[in-house]
Amino acid sequence: KNEVEQSPQNLTAQEGEFITINCSYSVGISALHWLQQHPGGGIVSLFMLSSGKKKHGRLIATINIQEKHSSLHITASHPRDSAVYICAVRRLGNQFYFGTGTSLTVIP
């Protein structure tokens, strides 16, 4: 069983739609990261969460520590949001574990 489970694996949306990507984890964590990876490999860290909610532009990330669950929301999606979104948790012992990623395609 993976320590980090993401859903959905693949997601296609029309431009302007509201998008939610979910992440569940099974271990105690000190922090959860949402990462974005565009074709070609470069990874950008979008958020680092240890509690509550963070917002940056059209992106919102929430975490519920008790339920071991986090969501990444994209409001008013745009084709440039097309990428793979990866949930990563930093375990209390400091190791990182990664979800398998959600491949998002936003159609104009």
Added chain:
Amino acid sequence: KAGVTQTPRYLIKTRGQQVTLSCSPISGHRSVSWYQQTPGQGLQFLFEYFSETQRNKGNFPGRFSGRQFSNSRSEMNVSTLELGDSALYLCASSGTGDGANVLTFGAGSRLTVL
């Protein structure tokens, strides 16, 4: 300021050889972590260094090793290469205080083992 720099960007090796990859962190960052990304296994944590000491290690065989220098630059080495070591190797650096958990990734080194 300059980002995280990884060299080389691409390399091809044959089975049994060894390879050394380099990572220069953002100036002032003392923590460097390494990751392997493959289509089959996704992203996996290799190890993390802070102030020249290995702080954490993932579940990889002893063929994978690393070190960090006094200027925070880090290298990772893979000995006796196997076909399955073909992957994108990424490093990330992070700072201290409020920036301690914020990762900045390099562009990666793509290794092909023939």
